[in-house]
Amino acid sequence: MVFEGSSAALSHTGKVRSNNQDSGYAGSNLFVVADGMGGHAGGDVASSIAIAQLTDLDRPFDSPAAAERALGEAITDTAATLIDTVAVRPELAGMGTTVSALAMVDDYAVIAHIGDSRVYLYRDGALTQITTDHTFVQRLVDSGRITPEEARYHPRRSVLMRVLGDMSPNPEIDTFVMPTQPGDRWLLCSDGLCGVVPDTQTAKALGADLAPARTADALLKMALDAGAPDNVTIVLVDVGGQHPLFSGTATVVGSASNPEGIDVPAARSSRTSWLHPARQAANEPSHFEPAPEFLEELIEEDRRRSRRRQLAWIAGFVIVLAMIGVALFGAYQWTQTRFFVGADDDTVVIYRGIQQNIGPISLSTPYEDTGILLADLQSFDRTTVERTISARSLADARAIVDRIESRAEVPSG
Structure with a gap:
């Protein structure tokens, strides 16, 4: 079972951004990571709303199927709440959030996911990514046009194709059920971790046999050492077997831990000067969901990048051959002086x-x-x-x- 104290949650602003738009939740049976987007305050509000909507599901379920239905419905209801919120507060238009949620029911893990936050399973010394990123570059990887390694450094790696936001009342959500077993470690994280820390290093930290809180600290340090250009949120839960509900206090981190303190752009001065420039790079959205007509433009841009990459590779190969030829010619000329x-x-x-x-x-x-x-x-x-x-x-x-x-x-x- 998952015992009290066998889970941990933490969230950090990172080294670049000025506010934390992530939220995380570690309760009795429910664990969630939400990575918000949409300007300085919109992401804070979106991820906080997502956590608030889902916390009611931190309870026992009759079956994994019932939990799967409840998670899907709750996330869909969150989209409606976001739409209603924007109607009241139009300055938050365009806000959205990823959601990766894990509910424990008996000896099963029930997962619901939308966006590019991730759920990982560490079992028997191996780390497996359970969820699939709903991103533009993941589509390129799935189609074989780029490799997973190229996707890590693609300039459009944060472009989301699916997100929970105020754009659609019927988001497409991935839900599924997996058996879990004693010794499993489940990791939920925003792309502030998985986007900068390689899976090999993550697996090493998870396999160090440390308590969840210390393991989460180690993962956060890896992200910070790698520059932490985005908010970092980590929720970690260890499994000890069949999972009944235990009593304990839930841990809420990130913007959801202080929803009353969220700023909105309308309440902030837009005046800047050369003495106090706006921190645009730190405050701009970390993700973007393209309109359908923009997808073809993104694909064509990627084709151009691919052609440029091929031409650069060919040019580099020719230059290397030329350098080798010059070196060989110079060496031969030297032999003719002997x-x-x-x-x-x-x-x-x-x-x-x-x-x-x-x-x-x-x-x-x-x-x-x-x-x-x-x-x-x-x-x-x-x-x-x-x-x-x-x-x-x-x-x-x-x-x-x-x-x-x-x-x-x-x-x-």
């Missing part, structure tokens, strides 16, 4: 180059046939010439030949 004394079939020859070959390519050529017969040389000189004698220069090579010739046997008349 000389050595060797043997032809029957005479002593001065060669230009070095006494080595590259495969079938010889790095030396005959430069001067001295006309001195090998048969006329003393036995030692003949063996030495056949093994070749290195020379510092052409003059040195000729001096070596003169010494050999002076010791040559003079044929009898």
Whole structure:
């Protein structure tokens, strides 16, 4: 079962953004991460509303199927609440949130998901991503157009294709049921963690056999060490077997922990000066759900990026080949400044180059046939010439030949 104290939740603003638009919840049977978007305050409101709508589901269910239906309906109702909120507070138009929720029912995990926050399962030393990101780049990965590694650094990696917001009263939500077992660790997180910390490092932290709170702290430190350009929210729960409800106090983190303190843009001054510039990069939405007509533009942009990437790769390959060619040519030119004394079939020859070959390519050529017969040389000189004698220069090579010739046997008349 999931015992009291076997779960943890934390949320951090990160190192770039000026406010925390994430929210998280760790209760008795329910665990949720919501990553808000929509300007300075809209994301705060959206994720807080999502948590508030779902906390009523932190209770026992008769069956996993009943919990699955309840999660789907509650998230759909949240979309209606967001629409109603914008009708009252039009300055929040365009706000939205991701939702990744996990409900424990007996020995099953019931999951509901929309957006790009993630649910992971760590089991038997292996980390598995359970949810699928509802993003533009995930569609590119699914279609085989880019690799998962390329998706991590794609400039459109935060473009959401599905989100819970004020745009549609009927969001498309993924819901499913999975069996869970003792020893499982379930991790729910916003992309402030999974977008900057590789899964290999996450798995290492989850496998360190630390308590959930200490493990969450370790994961947060990894995100901060990686720069933490976005809010970071982590909810972690350990499973000890079949799961009855336990009594305990729920943990609420992020903007949902202080919903009364949320700012709205209308209440803030828009005046800036060169002495106090607006923190646009920190306050702008971290996600964007494109209109249908914008999707084709995004796809065409990706095609252009792919073509540019291919051209850059080809150009780089040609440059590398050219550099290798220049290096080989320079090396060959250097060999042609060297000389050595060797043997032809029957005479002593001065060669230009070095006494080595590259495969079938010889790095030396005959430069001067001295006309001195090998048969006329003393036995030692003949063996030495056949093994070749290195020379510092052409003059040195000729001096070596003169010494050999002076010791040559003079044929009898």
